[in-house]
Amino acid sequence: MTGVVRLAIWSGPRNISTAMMRAWENRSDSVVVDEPLYAHYLAETGLDHPVREEVIAAGEPSWERVVESLLGPVPDGVRVFYQKHMSHHLLPGIDRAWIGRLSNVLLIRDPREVVASYVRSRASVEPDDIGLRQQVVLYDELAAAGTPPPVIDAADFLRDPENHLRALCEQHDLEFTPRMLSWPAGPRDSDGVWAPHWYDAVWRSTGFEPYRPRNPQLTGQPAEVAEVCLSHYTYLRERSGLR
Template identity: 65%
Template sequence: MSAPLRIAMWSGPRNISTAMMRAWENREDCAVSDEPLYAHYLAQTGLDHPARDEVIADGETDWRKVVGALTGAAPGDAPVWYQKHMTHHLLPHIDHGWIRGLRNVLLIRDPREVVASYVKSRAQVEADDIGLRQQVALYAELAAAGDAPPVIDSGDFLRAPEAHLRALCGWLGIGFSQRMLHWRAGPRASDGIWAPHWYAHVWASTGFEAPPARELALDGAAAAVAEACMPHYRQLHALRMRVD
């Protein structure tokens, strides 16, 4: 693969992944793609997600065709291409060879925060639904190949978004743009068809917001899922990007 610069941000749900997509799309040189493997993931797993049938009908369910598109020309021939991915969409049968041709970044969040937000849109949640185990595996795979990705913790990021974005742009070898810090409210044509079910907060936003100070009260299955994911989170959190 050659130009464009392909940035793959590997996240879990209910992180700041959509806000991050807004930041990159607001650059003048950047195209974005919103969870291109989602239709394949739903078609293969049979999971009941909001707008499941619409997502499958609207998207590409053949992962090989998705990968072919992601490694081809960027939308509008943009020089920078930000690809927003959910790590749990990387089902076991998907070959990973193409991933090593991308500039990969991991975006993590405290699983207690993730689960508390997730169950507002989908009542049932399993540990593998939020992608932290898969993020640990992907990090290990890339690190073993000599290309350990930077890890960004969303809580840290929201306390210093400009510093993190400057550091990330520096790692990528591109200039930082102040346009990444603010965007217009509302939906975008680039949003996935599932956006009405998940993106209300981002649609109302015009920039990154400081993380809320709150006590989370999870119980039952939700608490168990968060606890099961905590060791994976701690492992990646120890590797997170640190900025001044």
């Protein structure tokens, strides 16, 4: 599909990834897909996530078929196929050759903030739940292939959403529209079936919230997980910024 931008944003959980999806979906020339590899991830790992069976039933457990849809045809008039991905959904059994055919961006967040938010909804957390290690692997693979992806820190983005979105549009030869900065509150048909468990804040939102510094106080295992992930975050943080 000549001229279609297949924009893949690879994030970890408890980031601004869903708000970012809203921004791109609010363009008149875009379609979005919400975590297309989630069903495969749950089916393969056996993890007990909220509405696990519904996610698998509603999604596509075959990663090969998911990839076919991500690279396949889009509706007439669509210029941007926005793909919201979780980096930890990239399990070892998935061949990654197809990722290089997408326009990839890594969206990162301080793991101390991620873990503090994560454990408010989940009883426990492990380093691989956060996705930063997987983002480092993905960054290095793409860089080795000659296409290091842009890295955006959510804190930087929220300090200046418009300029970040303008830069992404310019990189992909797209016209920026102010529609990307605000959207109607409420659910969307494109939201995954897990949305009622995770998207409360986004459903209430009508735009990006201003950046607020946080100083989460972690103890025990959550603190240990954040510490393990901090080196991965620092590695990517050093490679972040507008280009």
